[in-house]
Amino acid sequence: MEFLDIPLFDDDFFKMMFRFILNFTFLTVIIRFVYYPSSKRKDYVFTYYLISLIVFFLCFTLKKYNLDIGMALGLFAIFGIIRYRTDPIDIKEMTYLFVVIGVSVINSLANKKMSYAEILAANALIIFILIIIERYWALKQEESKFIVYENIENIKPENYEILKSDLEHRTGLTINKVNIGKVDFLKDTAEVTIFYFKNN
Incomplete structure (x- = not known):
């Protein structure tokens, strides 16, 4: 059934919701339990959540147009030139920005060539490495x-x-x-x- 030439529902809805929950779960671990305890920056917590969610839905929406690789590279290029001229972003905060964008891109653009085991492993490895670096390897500033x-x-x-x-x-x-x-x-x-x- 369609309304104004747009389907009211298709099977991708369940796939989108499952991946959204998966993505949001891993983002919460990264932002709330890895980044925030060491930085205490609530403003960046808000920013990371909103940017990552927008990137996720943007990628998932445009995924049907076979723009996967080009779109992913384009997103990194766009966010790579972000500069807040009145309030420069620290290197650490910029790094976490790339992390949350990357995780959202991975979780939204993964196709049949990538199993859920690989998606879970990629997310888990990113979180594991962040924890190791943040809590054990990071040098005092x-x-x-x-x-x-x-x-x-x-x-x-x-x-x-x-x-x-x-x-x-x-x-x-x-x-x-x-x-x-x-x-x-x-x-x-x-x-x-x-x-x-x-x-x-």
Whole structure:
């Protein structure tokens, strides 16, 4: 039965819903249980879910036009040039964006040449590798902060530990290194840069 030359229902509906549930399940594991615990970025959680779902339905809808490979490459090209000029995306967030897009493309474009066992294995391996890298192999990210310090007596080399302890007490950070820059004896201030590991 058709309405305005469009079928009201066909067998692909069940296939779409099954793959949607499969895709959403794996996305939830990646976004909610791998990415979010380490980043605490709720804004990106929203973005990843919406982009991945749109990509999934877009790919599944256009799949019937035999544009599988070209469309997949085109999607990666489009999202590969995304730039938020007012709020640049960190490398890690951009990587996860490619991951959720890739998972959605795999789950939506897989055809009869790829069994469900292979689809499940591909998704599981992606999640497994993400967990290993995120929780066990990822190196700590060192960040820096510029501070104008007024107690210039502590900038002497022999008072380095006192300087470091004072800065840790004031900032609440565990400092790895302190670099002393410009010193203004007229104002009794010094420009210092502290280095510390970012807490995930």
